[in-house]
Amino acid sequence: MKKLFFSMAALAAASACTAAAQPNEHGGSRADAERAECTIDVTRTRHGVRFDALARSFEPASGEYEFVLTKDDRGGSSDIVQGGVYRLSAGDESMLGSSELSVERGGRYRARLVLWDGGVEVCRVVRRS
Numbered sequence: 001m002k003k004l005f006f007s008m009a010a011l012a013a014a015s016a017c018t019a020a021a022q023p024n025e026h027g028g029s030r031a032d033a034e035r036a037e038c039t040i041d042v043t044r045t046r047h048g049v050r051f052d053a054l055a056r057s058f059e060p061a062s063g064e065y066e067f068v069l070t071k072d073d074r075g076g077s078s079d080i081v082q083g084g085v086y087r088l089s090a091g092d093e094s095m096l097g098s099s100e101l102s103v104e105r106g107g108r109y110r111a112r113l114v115l116w117d118g119g120v121e122v123c124r125v126v127r128r129s
Helices: 002-020
Strands: 036-045 048-057 061-073 076-088 093-101 108-117 120-128
Touching: 036 108, 036 120, 048 061, 048 076, 048 108, 061 093, 076 093, 093 108
Parallel strands: none
Antiparallel strands: 036 048, 048 093, 061 076, 061 108, 108 120
């Protein structure tokens, strides 16, 4: 019985630690969400769909980002990968990347933006058709 009790207590403690580190809607931890957020604006155009990768910071932040667009349609699939360094002051908003895809009828797209600060993921957002 003692063994079962200690096993249950250890499981409860591990669950509590896991819950505290759960990612927010952008993929970073709750503490990271207070530093910055990222979004992908999707706009229909005459020639397809435009994607704008945006970052907003609530305190000074810098690091690297990766913006990946993937499309699948009758013509096959293709990827566009953009990335680099970002530097934001408190309250800043910056467009990190932008691209336009032509997507055939029935085609699908996936856009993903990830920000890292010192090797730690600050935010992640994915948009799909």
